[in-house]
Amino acid sequence: MDMKKIRILLADDHNIMRRGLRLLLEKQAGFEMVSEASDGREAVERAEATNPDVAVLDIAMPNMSGIEAAQRITALLPHAGIIILSMHSDEGYVLRVLKAGAKGYLLKDSAENDLIEAIKAVRQGKAFFSPEISKLLAEDYVREVKKRGAEDSYELLTSREREILHLLAEGKSNKDIATSLNLSLYTVETHRRNLQDKLNLHSLAELILYAVRKGVVS
């Protein structure tokens, strides 16, 4: 881990919640609170002004929702990691949040347990979900597979494809993967296309979600 402090933006319209999280983060060595915001639009403005490493956004804020703010911040600062705080333990929200460019999804009632870990993961480009969410998604997946009596599509993947799925879900780019597996970029792209076809997934967001459901990443 680098010695540089992780610079954090925190946005939540509920003062008590924000204060609680700020207290938590300020106590953490290696973290630096650079800015706070109480609505979505302010969060985007503050992010643009302070260029944080990680933005922690409440999903529901006045003026602009956390999802939209995440989308804009991703567009402005492609390297910033974004964590969404949410009360919804539903796959629909997780998918929407991932599509907006966020990498972390934390349930609010347990946010302070996992926030620090999540910030560290997201800083490194990895996805992070509350354990409850991972568990829920995995359970749904298992139930679905059981009910349909269908073959587990994961079984269709080759070990190389699984490896690549794993790395993609962790936030690695095709190029990173090519380097770390000592493959050509073209080969990685082919593997990725094959595995997406096999799993019938159409975006990175769906891919990450699938990985979480399978328990490939947490």
Place this chain on the structure above:
Amino acid sequence: MWIPAVAETRGSDRLLLSTRFALTAGFGGLLVIVALGGMYGIRVLQKIRRDENQIRRQFLAKNHALNDLRSQLYLSGTYVRDYLLEPETGRAESYRASLGEVHQQMETALESFGRQLEPDQAEHYTELSTELSDYWRILGPIFKWDAGQRRRQGYAFLRDEVFPRRAGVLAIAGRIESLNELQLNAGNHRVDYLLSEFQSLLAMILVATLLLGSGMAAFSAWKILGLEARAHAQYQEVVGARKQLAELSARLVQAQENERRKVSRELHDEVGQALSAVLVELRNWSTDSGTQADAQSRGHVETVRELVENAVRVVRNMALLLRPSMLDDLGLVPALRWQAREASKQTSMDVSVAAELVSDDLPDEYKTCIYRVVQEALHNCSRHARATRVDIRVQQEPGRLSLFIQDDGQGFDAKQTKGLGLLGMEERVNRLAGKYQIHSVPGSGTIVTIELPFSSNGKEPATRGHEKDPNPVSG
């Protein structure tokens, strides 16, 4: 509200009565005129025919009598000649007897003819009878003649006395005949006059009938038009009332939906957030106090935390049951998928959702309609149908939005069973001018199909503009 309505009813009753009276009187009068006119016409025609017959009969009878007289006169002349020219006494006597008979017959004929005569013919009749009696009187002496006298004077007598007299009688008879003809003509004229009188009367009746009839027709037409206008107005009123009712029920549904959304959001955002904040504070407190706190107070804090977590769960479930936030935050399909997952979790059904090209930002009414219909259908499937598998398919095509829900449950008789839930579905679909169909056969599952007219280019057809959600995402 009631009294004017009753008064109006009474007023319209009175109006109806007077109208009925007028119509009855008018058409009754018309019928009476036609009937009386007809009866009178028949009577006049009968009278005319009777008169005509009588005139003809009289003419014929008089002519007949006159002809009888004439022929008898000729016959008498013949007998007189035969009598005068017959040398044999026996035969002459027989001619004389025949002559007497003819005389008798002529007297009778004259008498009966006289009875048939009109007063204005009396003069001619007297003349005729005088001439006839003269004729017979002149014949009187010849019956005393012997055969020699007859032979000597007979021919001269015939020529000088009998034939001229007979010609005189015949001339009078001819005059009477022409008079008779004149009378026939007069009778015919009288009949003609009666006929023309009848004709003008008929014309009058016709004109009166026509006038009254057209008056009645105009009145009836006016009345009918008035009634028609009123019926139309009432129909419009009924249509308006029905529309109002539909609008009211639609607004009711909308209000209920808005209220649910509001309460759901309030629970989720305010109560839920506050409880979450309490949880955060509690955890901060327990980490801050760390080891200094004794086990007892840590136990208390732990209990409070569990209670609050439980409360958060309850509040969230309540909010989702009222109206899932996904419907407003994520759109129809994620909300349906969530519902399907929940149903799969809570029941033994396997619920699948397939959505084709359904846009995320459907207008609120459409989202809500489809969501609630699916909710109701799933409820029915698990409660009544005991289905094990439910397939939900939403399809957006140009101009319409379709929903199919198929289950493998018991099915029911769609014609007989119509609970409040099904009515509610129908109501929502009708509001969006959609088509709604339930195909169900007992024992072989149910297919619910709804089809909503919908154009995706912003302008929603056949419905009020949906309310903009002021707070699009809840956390």
